[in-house]
Amino acid sequence: MSEFLDAVNSYVWSNALVYLCLATGIYFSVRSRLVQVRQVPEMIRLMLRGEKSPSGVSSFQALTMSLAGRVGTGNIAGVATAIAFGGPGALFWMWMMAFLGASTSFVECTLGQIYKTRDRLTGEYRGGPAYYFSKAFEHTAARPFFKLYGLLFAAVTILACGLLLPSVQSNSMASAMNSAWGFSKWWVAVGTVIVLGFVIIGGVKRIAAFASIVVPFMAVVYIVLALVIVVVNIDALPGVIQLVFSSAFGLDSTFGAILGSAVMWGVKRGVYSNEAGQGTGPHAAAAAEVSHPAKQGLVQAFAVYVDTLFICSATGFLILSTGAYRVFEGESESGAVLSEGGLLATTVEVGPAYAQAGFDSLWNGAGSTFIAVSLAFFCFTTIVAYYYMAETNLRFMLGRFATIDVRFLPGTIGATLTMLLQALILVSVVMGCVSTATEAWVLGDIGVGLMAWLNIIGILILQKPAYKALWDYEKQKKAGLDPVFDPVALGIKNATFWENYDPKASHELQPSARG
Helix, strand or coil, X not given: CHHHHHHHHHHHCCHHHHHHHHHHHHHHHHHCCCHHHHCHHHHHHHXXXXXXXXXXXXXXXXXXXXXXXXXXXXXXXXHHHHHHHHCCHXXXXXXXXXXXXXXXXXXXXXXXXXXXXXXCCCCCEECCHHHHHHHHCCCCCCHHHHHHHHHHHHHHHHHHHHHHHHHHHHHHHHHHHHHHHCCCHHHHHHHHHHHHHHHHCCHHHHHHHHHHHHHHHHHHHHHHHHHHHHHHCHHHHHHHHHHHHHHHCXXXXXXXXXXXXXXXXXXXXXXXXXXCCCCCHHHHHHCEECCCHHHHHHHHHHHHHHHHHHHHHHHHHHHHHHCCCEEEHHHCCCCCEEEECCCCCCCCCCCHHHHHHHHHCCCCCCHHHHHHHHHHHHHHHHHHHHHHHHHHHHHHHHHHHHHCCCCCCCCCHHHHHHHHHHHHHHHHHHHHHHCCHHHHHHHHHHHHHHHHXXXXXXXXXXXXXXXXXXXXXXXXXXXXXXXXXXXXXXXCCCCHHHHCCCCCCCCCCEECCCC
16 A cells, blocks of 8 residues: 555656646746735735624634644644755755745635635635636536536545545644653544544634634744744854755755755645645635735735745754754665764654754753644644635535535535544544654645646636736725725626625625734
8 A cells, every 4th residue: 555655646746746836836926927026015914904704704814724724744844854855955945936836826815715605504705726616617618627627626625635634734743742742642643633523613713713823823932932043053054054055956965966856845845835836725715804806815925935934944944053854865764864964863753853853952852842732733723724625625516415504404415424524534633643654744745736736737727817806906006995806897707706795885894803
């Protein structure tokens, strides 16, 4: 089975997907006239101010929901694996993937808002790639193909977010807790399942409330403490930066032979971490209450920066500046050691232990505990976000059966499949806790890769409405207006939610608690 999964992973994450991610980011950056640079001040303004209603969460809550999915083990263990198998240069390619991916995230998340819908069961907003693929082409002869394409993406997302991806998060969480406190991985699995079951039953509102409190707090604490370590080792920083850039382009003789691995692991872990192009961000973006889709597209583009440029960079500099790294030949721990910083014990496995050792260099004995606590919050909120995305796509596939309230009619198709999904993600968490890190990461990479292939190809075909929304937003802002979206005036068809949207009559809109 392991050999089979490795073979599948090698096909999914071939060079073709790596270059597709990079080329798409370059193309969207040029097409948008570097929206990820021009609109940074507006991104920050929108992040802190926005609307909310009984049907939708605020822009800030949607951002934190998105970060809940983005900020996880990829920011700690993912960075460590990228450095271990791609060398320090992999960190540069993670940065590059974030910069280019911000434009990709803008496109996909704006599309998520344009084609969102109101859940007839809960009244909440839902959307994502499955929705925009199926709705955007309803008026064309290509409707049957893209309806099927949307169903395919929904099925893949249910598989990825319901089974493949949660195991990576729970594995890192259990490993860190076992290393720090000696907790049995089975006990970690049981405790996580109990808490997760309580949260996912509460729906998108509870998810948003939970994430808006936990994610920003833990992200800030993690970044600050990591930077303290870097400052203490400030003398090593110039050398670290030089090493990152030289090895990123094969200029360092030690890492010249693994230049391809640096690009591969940097892009792979960059996409895994910030999820730009993967198709997960649009789910959270669609849940937001905004007067114009471009608003949430800009907010979600900034989320990519928060994830990679801030949190992943903090981890990378922490590991490299303290010497808590080891680089292997052949992209495997069984390969020869090409380079090492000298801080790690010979028994340390690739993963969270790199960051734990880095923190221990200043606070001896506290590193394991801090990383365990950080991963407990980061990984748990990511698993919660995965469930929300899987449930959203299940709602899409159920169609009219999703209108049946599963809480009061437990024998219906919708109720049965929803409960099966809940059971599936709980089983995935348990499997991840007790499996090896290699097995968990292979499953996670397959899930990310499959979603990325489908979503990136789809948004390259469907990109035009996102740019119409961007130009319209910028035009209204230039005129001194608070932009309001009118898809009919822009020639965007099948944006049915917005066709009936009247902000003047929407008395339920309330100022965000943060704006």
